[in-house]
Amino acid sequence: MTDLTEFKPLSWGLLIATNKRPDILRTCIELALAQTRAPCEIIVIDTSPDWETHASAIKALIEPDSGIRMVYRTCDIGSTAVQRNTAVSEARADIVFLIDDDSLMYPTCASEIMKIYEADTKEQIGGVQAALSDAPPHLMESRGPQKQDNRQEAIKSRWFWVGRIKYFIWRKVFLMHQEEVFIPYEGKFPDLPIPVEVQGMSVWPERLFHGCRMTFRRESILREPFENLLRSYSPGEDLDASYRISRTQSLVTAEKALLNHYNIATGRIDRYKTTVLSNMNQALLVTKHGNALAKRRFRPLLRRKLLAEFLKDILQKRLTLPQARGILSAIRQSRQIPNMPPGELEAWYPVCQQRILET
Structure with a gap:
């Protein structure tokens, strides 16, 4: 008689670092609350001067009987890296969604990502990244599903010699690929295999993550936190943390987990x-x-x-x-x-x- 281990679903939490962008933050959280698989917690670390006013508005979005834990606080240092580390230290969820405040999730984004983590019972995957869509969720009903992933488009174009030349120039001359501008700390990128359990789940391997759409096992990002010395919106923090995790656990993109990065410029530096x-x-x-x-x-x-x-x-x-x-x-x-x-x-x-x- 086969001994079956009882399945235990994992929990996920939304962890957001924000500053002076209450409108898009509200939209981001509304879409998280509308997921087909609800979060167990939402944690916002806001360094806006009037963060308490924002907190009241965001907390009002959570239904009292939803069972969703809400933490909305500030921290003393204006740094996305520090804010994200603060949020991780507050979190209780098994999986933490460390997306940007202008990252807009499609309704099934969380459920598709969680399926992958739960299939990976040996915890060989440390992070799952959403796939980028070229339009916000509310616009897709009329346009139909369209994904925007530069790597995949480049791969398609390589079938043609003109495409090959363009891809070479785009990547090697203009350095428009994160693997061209990131230096692996140990001299080369690790290439850990995708676990057998998830190979049929529309995933592809990644070496580095894009900060607007990254999720990690909480224990993995606690072990390899973001660099606390970085300030402002901390460019490069995503590549650094995801690379360090990739040395011991695989990273993948979930093709069916769609998210649109709305790219609000407010609060960004020149x-x-x-x-x-x-x-x-x-x-x-x-x-x-x-x-x-x-x-x-x-x-x-x-x-x-x-x-x-x-x-x-x-x-x-x-x-x-x-x-x-x-x-x-x-x-x-x-x-x-x-x-x-x-x-x-x-x-x-x-x-x-x-x-x-x-x-």
Whole structure:
């Protein structure tokens, strides 16, 4: 007689880091509450000056008898990475959805993701990423389901020689692929297999996650948290954390779990500052976590980025060259990072970021 282990469904929670964007936050949470599989908790870490006013409005969305645990609080540091770590520390759910406040889930997004985690009974998968749709959920009834995934479109185009050339330029010259701009800390990307239990579930393997649509096992992200030294919206925090998890557990995208990244610009910083911070953050992370090979690859990568960002600025008619100038600034300012003792670096880097943000 076969000994069957009793199935225990996993719980999921929505964890949101936000700042001064109450309208899109409300939409994000309304769509989470409308999921075919409800969350057990919603945790919002809001660094807006009037966060308490926002809290009252969001808490009113939760029905008293829903059984959904609601936590809405602030934290002292304006940092998406710190806010997300704070939310994870507050969470009780088995699976944490760490999507952006302008990420809009389709009704079955959560259920499709949870099916994958539950099928992976040996917990070989550390994270499941939603698939991107090119329109918000409420617009899709008239348009029909259309997914936007640059990698998949590129793969399709490779059947044609023109497509192959375009893909090479897009990826290798313009560096428009996250694996081209991220330096693996151990010299190469790990390639862990997709567990047999989920291979027929419309998933494909990933090496890095896109922050607007990532979910993790709570224990995995507790073990490999976001980098607390990063400030503002912490560009690169998603690649860093997902890479560190990928060294011991697989990462996958769930093709049927659709989400639209609405890309609200309010509260974001300009192109120049974003470029400087992105590359300074990478210098910090490679210094903290990278081996000798990874560290040697950083300066040549910056030179490749300088050409790529210059070309993108010109093609987009950005005559002040904000992204190219951002790379030049990062080249200059990051030189001292590899030589700083850890304690000194941890004290200096938040101050450095604040100076960049205030320029």
